Structures are given as C-alpha cells and as structure tokens.
Amino acid sequence: LGDTDGFDTFRSVKEIFESRDGWGCFSELVAIESGIEPEFDLYLPSAIQTNPMWVNGPNQQFIKSYEHAKDLGYDAMVLMEGDVQPQVNGWLDLLLSEVKRNEPFALLGSKYDGHSWDNFRDEMPPALLDHLNGNAIYNITHPLLENIISELKKEKDTYFNAIPYDYRISQMWTEGSKGIPPNFPYKEIIDESTGQPVVLPTKTKLFRSWYNKYGEEQPMKETHVVTNFGATNFLPQQVEGVPLVHGKGVYSPHEPKKHKITLVVSDWDMDYAKHLLEVIDHNRHPFSEVLVMRDGLPNSILSAFFGEGDKLEGGKGVKTSNVRYVERAAPDFMDLCEAPVETEYFMITNAYHRVAPDINIMFTPENDVSGVPGRPLIPFTPSETEYCNEYPACRETLNLGREIYRDLDKIVLDFDMIYQTSARNDFCAFWKTAHGPNGALLSSRRKFPADLQHILRGPSATSFVAYLYSIGVADTIYAFSDKTMHGSSDVFVKVLEEDEQLNHHLHLKGGSASGNPRDLKRCASVGEQSKACGSTLKGIPKKCCTDQGLECDFTNRVCTSEVQYNTFGRNRRYVVEAPSFLVGK
Numbered sequence: 001l002g003d004t005d006g007f008d009t010f011r012s013v014k015e016i017f018e019s020r021d022g023w024g025c026f027s028e029l030v031a032i033e034s035g036i037e038p039e040f041d042l043y044l045p046s047a048i049q050t051n052p053m054w055v056n057g058p059n060q061q062f063i064k065s066y067e068h069a070k071d072l073g074y075d076a077m078v079l080m081e082g083d084v085q086p087q088v089n090g091w092l093d094l095l096l097s098e099v100k101r102n103e104p105f106a107l108l109g110s111k112y113d114g115h116s117w118d119n120f121r122d123e124m125p126p127a128l129l130d131h132l133n134g135n136a137i138y139n140i141t142h143p144l145l146e147n148i149i150s151e152l153k154k155e156k157d158t159y160f161n162a163i164p165y166d167y168r169i170s171q172m173w174t175e176g177s178k179g180i181p182p183n184f185p186y187k188e189i190i191d192e193s194t195g196q197p198v199v200l201p202t203k204t205k206l207f208r209s210w211y212n213k214y215g216e217e218q219p220m221k222e223t224h225v226v227t228n229f230g231a232t233n234f235l236p237q238q239v240e241g242v243p244l245v246h247g248k249g250v251y252s253p254h255e256p257k258k259h260k261i262t263l264v265v266s267d268w269d270m271d272y273a274k275h276l277l278e279v280i281d282h283n284r285h286p287f288s289e290v291l292v293m294r295d296g297l298p299n300s301i302l303s304a305f306f307g308e309g310d311k312l313e314g315g316k317g318v319k320t321s322n323v324r325y326v327e328r329a330a331p332d333f334m335d336l337c338e339a340p341v342e343t344e345y346f347m348i349t350n351a352y353h354r355v356a357p358d359i360n361i362m363f364t365p366e367n368d369v370s371g372v373p374g375r376p377l378i379p380f381t382p383s384e385t386e387y388c389n390e391y392p393a394c395r396e397t398l399n400l401g402r403e404i405y406r407d408l409d410k411i412v413l414d415f416d417m418i419y420q421t422s423a424r425n426d427f428c429a430f431w432k433t434a435h436g437p438n439g440a441l442l443s444s445r446r447k448f449p450a451d452l453q454h455i456l457r458g459p460s461a462t463s464f465v466a467y468l469y470s471i472g473v474a475d476t477i478y479a480f481s482d483k484t485m486h487g488s489s490d491v492f493v494k495v496l497e498e499d500e501q502l503n504h505h506l507h508l509k510g511g512s513a514s515g516n517p518r519d520l521k522r523c524a525s526v527g528e529q530s531k532a533c534g535s536t537l538k539g540i541p542k543k544c545c546t547d548q549g550l551e552c553d554f555t556n557r558v559c560t561s562e563v564q565y566n567t568f569g570r571n572r573r574y575v576v577e578a579p580s581f582l583v584g585k
Contacts, residue, residue: 025092030072034064045485049188052162059152059165062134066149070140077138084135084226084246091225091243098225099137106144106219107169109136110246114232116487126180131170132220133228135246144214148172151206159198162186173220176207232487233377235360249486251377254286254361259376260343261361261418263287265351266335267294272351275495277323282527283357288343290323292351293335331438333458336414337428341421345376349415353492354525357550360489361418364479375479376418378465379488380410387484400442401466404434408466410480415492417461420477427467431459495523495545524559526550533557 010031017029036057044054062079069077078095088094102108109132117124138145148169155161160168163185171182184198191198227239229247237253239245254261263285267273273292280290330338336348349355363374381387381394388394388411401408435442439457468474481488523545529535532543533552544550544559553560 032065032068034061036060036064049186052159052186052189054162055164056161058134059161059168060156062165063149063152066138066140066145075139075141077140079135079138080244081135081246083248084244086243087239087245088241088243094225094243095137098223102221102223104139104142104217104219105221106139106142106148106214107132107136108139108221108223109133109166110224110226110228111222112230113227114229114234114247114487115489116232116483118489125174125183126178127171127174127182128167130174131167132222133226133230133246134164134166135226135228135244136166137223142219144210144219147210151203159184159189159191159200162189162198170220172203172207173211175202175204176209176211177215179204179208231485233362233481235362238360249481251362252365252374254363256286256288259345259363259374260288261286262289262291262339262341262343262346263355264335264339264341264346264348265290265292266332266348267292267351268332276351276354279525279527280355282525283355283359285355285359286361287347287355291339291341291346292323292325293328293332293339294325295328295332331458334438336419336459336461336464337424337431341419341424343421345418345420346424347415347418347491349492352494353415354495354545356490356493357526359491361491375477376420377479377481378412378418379416379481379483379486380412380465381483383409383411385484397460397462400460401462404463404466405470408462408469410462410465412461412465414461415490416488417464418478419461419464423468423473423477424464427464428459430467431463493545495525524550526560527558529557530559533559 014029017023017026022029040053040060041057042051042053042055043057044051047054065079066077076099099108111130111132117129121129151172152165152168155168163171163182175181181202181204182200184200187197189198190196224242226244226246227242229239229245229249231248233249233251234247235251235253239247265273265276273294277290277292280287326340328335328338339346339348362377364377366374383398388398394411398408398411401411439459442457465474465478468477474480523543524530524533524541525545529537529540530542530544530552531540533556535557544552550559552558
C-alpha cells in the first residue's frame with residue numbers, strides 16, 4: 001500500500017479482520033510497503049508498445065513482496081490480485097491440499113484458460129503458451145525461486161524488465177528446458193543504444209544449469225484449483241466449481257426464453273447450407289430459428305417451413321424451432337437488410353461456415369449499473385490499431401462507417417454482431433435512403449479497389465454501429481468489449497474456405513458457381529464421420545475440424561468435442577492435507 005488512503009483502507013480491513021478472528025483462516029494481517037518511487041510505480045497497458053517501463057510497478061512489487069515474505073519468516077506466498085475471486089467454501093483448504101499433492105515445486109499456478117488465443121495458438125511462443133499466471137503459489141524455501149528472483153533483480157535496468165515478471169519467469173524456464181531464447185515481444189520499442197528493434201541477449205547456459213539441477217522434479221507445476229481468465233470475458237458456468245477464479249469480465253449467459261435469436265444464413269444455389277443444418281444441433285447453440293437466404297429454393301426442399309424434428313438429407317434432425325428458406329429479391333450483399341427476421345435479435349453468417357461447437361453469447365447483468373436491461377456484449381477491434389490498418393477492406397469499412405458517424409472508433413465484424421431487429425430495420429431504411437436501392441449511389445460515387453468492389457457494396461455491422469452512435473443509442477442497446485484486450489470467441493467457424501475462394505473468383509470473373517459443391521478437404525464437425533476416425537465410407541471428410549477443437553470417437557467413427565469444463569479438473573476429489581512445510585507450525 002503506497003499512500004495514506006491506502007493505509008486508511010488497510011485499517012478498515014484490519015478492524016473487520018480482528019472482529020472476525022481472521023475469518024477462521026489467518027493468524028495475522030500485515031501491510032507490506034514496496035517503497036517504489038511514484039515516477040517508477042507504473043502499470044500502463046496502453047503504452048505496452050512504446051514505454052519499456054510500462055509494467056515496472058507490478059514487476060518490482062512482486063520482487064519486494066517476495067523479499068518481505070521471506071524476511072518475515074514465511075515459507076510460502078500465495079499471490080492473489082484483487083480480481084481473484086474465491087468460488088467455493090473451503091477454498092484455502094483445497095489450495096493447501098493442492099500444494100501437498102504437487103510438492104516439491106518452486107511455483108504452482110495456472111495457465112491461461114480463456115479463448116483469446118484460440119485462432120493463433122500455433123503462432124505463439126512456447127514460453128507464453130506454457131507460462132503460469134502470476135496469481136500463484138510460490139515456495140519461498142525452494143532454491144530455484146531464489147535464483148529466479150535474483151535474476152529478475154539483475155534485469156531491473158534492462159529491456160527484460162519490459163516483460164511482465166510471470167511471463168519472464170516462463171521465458172527463463174523455457175530457455176533452460178527447451179533451449180529456446182526469447183524474442184522481445186514489443187516491436188515498436190527501439191533500443192536506444194543501437195537505434196534498432198530490441199534484441200534480447202541469450203542466457204541459455206545459466207538457465208540450462210538451473211534445469212539440469214532442478215528439472216527432474218518439475219518445479220513449475222500447473223494446478224486447476226485456480227483458473228486464469230485474465231482480462232478475458234467469461235460466463236459463470238465456465239468457472240462453476242473452480243475454487244479460485246482469476247478474471248475481470250464475468251457476464252450473464254443468453255436466456256433463450258427471454259431473448260430469441262434467429263440465425264440468418266447467406267446461401268446460393270450450391271446447397272452448402274445443408275451441411276450447416278445437418279450438424280447444427282450436434283452443438284449447443286442459441287438460435288430459435290434458422291433463416292436461409294437463397295437465389296432459388298433448393299430442389300431437395302419442398303416446403304419453406306420445417307418444424308422441430310423434420311428431416312433434412314442424410315436423416316439429420318433439426319431441433320431448432322423452424323428452418324425457413326427465403327428466395328432473395330435483392331443481391332446477396334443486401335441479406336443483412338432483406339432477411340425477414342421475426343425475433344428480437346439475429347446473427348448472420350454464410351454457408352461456408354458452421355456453427356462453433358460451444359457458443360457463449362454474453363449479456364450484461366440485468367442489474368447493470370447503467371440501469372437498463374441486460375444488453376448483448378459485442379466484441380470490436382479498435383479502429384486505430386495495426387489489426388485494421390494492415391487490411392484495405394478494414395480501412396474502407398471504417399471510412400464508410402465514419403461517413404455516418406465521424407467519431408467512430410470501432411470495427412465490428414458482420415458475423416460477430418447480434419443485430420437488434422427493430423434497430424436493423426431503422427438502420428436499413430437510413431442506409432437505403434443514403435445509398436440508394438441496393439447501394440447504387442454508393443457504387444457510383446466511390447471508386448473501390450478491384451478486390452473490394454464486391455465486399456463493400458452492402459451494409460455492414462460497422463456501419464450499423466456507426467448509425468446507432470449517430471442517433472445516440474449504441475450504448476443503450478449494446479455493451480461493447482475490445483477484443484484485443486478482453487478476447488472473443490468465434491460463433492461461426494469457416495470450413496469451406498477453398499470453395500468460398502473459388503466461387504468468389506468466379507463471381508468476380510462473371511462465371512457460374514452453380515452445381516453440386518465440391519469436396520475440397522472439408523473437415524468434419526461434431527457428430528460427423530471422418531476417415532481420420534476410422535470411417536471407410538465414401539464422400540466424407542478426411543479429418544475432424546481441428547479449429548473447432550474436435551477429436552475422434554473411434555468407437556463410433558465420428559468427431560466429438562470434449563466438455564471444456566474437464567480442463568479444470570472439477571470432477572477430481574480433493575483431499576485436504578497440509579503440505580509438509582506447514583506441518584507442526
């Protein structure tokens with residue numbers, strides 16, 4: 001605690017602590033002053049790419065806390081930041097039993113359990129994938145931890161200090177155990193001594209000596225008593241039963257009886273949508289109706305309406321309330337506006353996608369401080385980031401949005417948006433007035449690059465959000481979440497990418513993309529047979545959709561999805577037993 005107000009807060013907490021006898025768990029409450037000078041007590045995530053001191057405060061606080069705990073005679077330190085929340089009674093007993101089960105160790109913590117990394121895990125450095133979050137148990141008696149602290153202190157005035165201490169610890173251990181030196185993660189920070197991007201010196205010899213001495217006992221261990229979501233948004237059911245949860249953004253789940261959502265699927269005359277419909281109910285999804293927009297009704301469908309339990313080709317039952325086919329009266333890029341949705345909300349995708357195995361639609365709680373009912377949480381990408389600036393389509397989408405609302409600072413992907421149907425209707429009336437029927441005026445007055453002409457003709461989710469801001473209702477209808485900070489999970493997964501590229505190419509060249517869909521290495525979704533799972537049938541996918549996290553059920557020769565909750569070890573029976581270094585104390 002570094003200021004007078006902080007000590008006032010401490011005194012208040014101490015009064016409660018003493019009146020409740022340490023809550024029956026703790027013998028004393030001690031305030032630790034880290035003594036960091038104010039100008040160096042920095043935590044500036046917004047300056048992560050420009051200021052090497054951006055995380056100096058937490059880094060030095062960790063070192064100081066370790067040293068104080070050691071000086072006070074403690075054998076272990078449990079670091080819990082303010083956003084670590086106990087979820088079950090007896091959490092400390094469970095934590096101690098987990099310590100007993102895993103000793104000896106230097107550090108016992110949790111890896112990242114959120115979904116922000118799902119789309120690019122293969123590109124991430126091993127040290128980041130394997131790193132244990134700083135909210136962990138530290139064995140002060142272990143000599144390896146003493147070595148690590150000593151090295152962190154030596155690195156205080158180097159570029160290593162620009163790396164959060166928990167990630168830096170993982171880099172040390174990864175370099176020693178796997179021989180992989182770390183890359184400096186911040187490309188925009190320039191080394192003042194060279195005028196070039198920072199290159200970190202290797203310390204493989206030192207860290208290898210640590211590994212040779214302590215590696216056999218696996219001193220860096222993972223526990224599922226603590227789950228780490230960090231800044232990622234999550235739902236209560238995703239952490240149900242976990243003793244300790246590290247995370248900031250807990251939201252409410254979608255309630256189907258309260259908020260009905262239609263799925264609009266843009267299809268053409270290739271019957272791709274049937275692949276989505278055949279497997280949609282193998283997954284948990286929020287859609288009460290599926291509405292398929294087509295240039296012509298499919299030959300295999302005789303009725304425009306399908307009730308619950310009706311069969312599609314292949315004998316798959318559709319459990320959604322109904323599937324409705326609608327013949328387009330406008331170009332496909334107008335599906336957002338032309339889809340005759342009857343529910344409160346809808347989402348849109350195209351037939352080259354499948355519904356993801358486990359969808360988590362999030363709403364703000366009903367008792368949100370804004371005083372309005374629960375609002376859908378919409379992920380966005382900040383407009384002024386490299387994520388948008390590198391892509392012409394993103395920049396042009398932003399420009400079109402700013403024609404409606406000049407201060408727009410968000411890019412929202414069409415397939416991420418949960419459209420409020422009544423607001424969509426008002427937006428589309430506005431859009432058609434501004435740009436003419438089917439965007440005719442837009443095409444005539446703006447010269448798009450050749451590769452953007454088809455993509456940017458119609459209305460978009462970004463323009464929809466811009467419209468809502470322009471009339472002052474965006475933050476009343478929705479809550480927005482920066483996906484670069486808080487992550488997001490895809491509701492739809494592309495499984496026919498090669499088909500999409502081919503048909504888009506034919507469209508631009510004026511060719512035809514009609515006929516039966518080609519089997520271009522299509523991957524199997526949940527419940528589908530796959531050759532990888534042992535099936536010998538013809539015309540089936542070769543493998544399971546790995547980007548959906550699917551595995552083989554070799555008994556039934558189908559792709560299956562493991563329940564995500566199992567990663568937290570919730571079904572394991574915990575035995576309360578004190579660790580050896582606490583016995584007799």
